[in-house]
Amino acid sequence: MTKISHANALLGKLETFIQQLPEHIGTGAEPKELYEPITYILSLGGKRIRPLLSLMAYGLYKNDPETILSQSAAIEVFHNFTLMHDDIMDNAPLRRGTATVHEKWNANIAILSGDVMLVKAYELLLDTEPNLLKEIIRLFNKTAAEVCEGQQFDMNFEAYETVSEADYINMIRLKTAVLLGLSLQMGALLAGAEKSDAQKLYDFGMNIGVGFQLKDDLLDVFADQAKFGKQVGGDIIANKKTFLLIKALELAKGPTAEKLNYWLNQTEFDKEEKVKAVKEVYDALGIKALTEAKMQFYFQAGFDQYDLIHFKNESYFQELKQITQDLIHREK
Template sequence: MDIISQYREQFVTHLKARTQMTEPRNLYEPVHYILGLGGKRLRPILTLMTAEVFGGKAKDAMDAALAIEMFHNFSLVHDDIMDDAPLRRGKTTVHEKWDLNTGILSGDAMLILAYQFFEGYPPETFKKLTTLFSNTAIEVCEGQQYDVDFETRDDVTIPEYLKMIEYKTSVLVAAAMQMGAIIAHASEKDAEAMYEFGRNLGIAFQLQDDYLDAFGDPKTFGKQVGGDIMENKKTFLYLKSLEKSTKEDQESLMHLYSIKPKDAAAKVEAVKSIFKDSGAVEATQTEIEAYTQKAFEVLEQLTIPETNKELLRKFGENLMKRTV
């Protein structure tokens, strides 16, 4: 078994032990449901891996990893409500399986539970972890608001979009890695470098997610393929298409993003065709590679053994080859 699978298995065991079902069931059952849907467990794995990279123990980072995973899943429950999404990881979303009020309340409980998982750390470590966590949590909310705002704006720029995905997605990846470094008592410089590694990798990860949302395989992707297009989300693919398309295709794309037709599949295919013809697909893949390389450059600053740098590099490479 490879090391990533080992981290995942250890984390899932810890998650099950620390999240026992209790009353009222209608509050906690949805929490267990969303946590049990699986997923890549990317963020908690990064917390555990980073702790060991700096000479700490994975078991000491388990509760911080759990806080990150709980918060991430809380944000998914509320995102799915905002997007009116029917599927998450190929399964019915919480608000569809139960109802809207349950989705809101169970999500709120998950946010509070996330903070409780930090309570077992020594005071100084607790302060560092919760300060980082609070800063990250508010940035995730800011990123989500930018995302919502962009749906009704026709003047979104690529720098604005990159800031939005940094806040909505990559800061949580970055914080997950910095937490591992904090728990392992890494130097402040190394802990901040790990944050930068995670931030750049997180942006690459989200750009890859945008690409897979349009061009991924529905069997492996887990979410509804074309969901971003149906929701008129101004992704990197969309913004690059506007930048690089013919005037005719620009007008077609803007029209398609102003409507929500009954035949959603036809709209998705028409938009994807413009994405391809404009060269936006290649531009997106180039950007993914650029941010991945930025992350790898940060690794050179770290005062850790070369074998540990290689482990992080390999993880990043595998992440960019994913189809899910």
């Protein structure tokens, strides 16, 4: 197995940089209700996978990825801004095992604090060399808009009686995968990589990102609560049209379909009972295996793109692949 040495060193530097960000964003400034939630959400940790991917992609071509900590942190700040707002829309009580910002404060504060985070994300990009800044901002803007498009599709789906598998995959591509793609693409471009290689890294991130979201869908239903950090079965409780539910609605017949539709149409119910019942439907239809097969399809497509890139640093290449493979097998 590849030794994860570059990533560990970079994660340490990245975490130190991110934990110092509140000093620059405005911690201690007034009104404190605006800035304290930013410190709070950034202190919750997380995998930091997006900025780490950016740093590792840079390392494929140059040996000083710590020089783009600011740009990589911009991606993490933007990501946390989207989480803060998404949690409001999803009425989610937990984030990384602790109270969401709107639960700890309120929705209006979470909206405004998130807005400040978005502004500060752009400020962090300003450390980019002038000859690259316009392209980086353009790609960042494109991705930011796509993430919003994906979130709107996700909300639209709540009102749809049925959602196709293709529409769902497109939604998670926009909501989740494009930011992973940008992270890798941006790191490569900042290191002076050829645009064709930066595009392959983007495609790698896109496919891996779709696979990761399918993994999240699966974990939401089948994960160990103690390891997951979020409410297991939350998607079932909310009738969220995940890949699992879409396939179940497509495949269920007779009594199985009746059982599934019964629980989808209940407005008052015991949460644990509903989760248990719908999981039984998923088990009967083999939904877990179908989801795992779809995940593997996208993961393989991503690695097929990754293996085509040209790079200068073999150790970064192998380590980035290992990091991705480790994430594929995660349990939370």
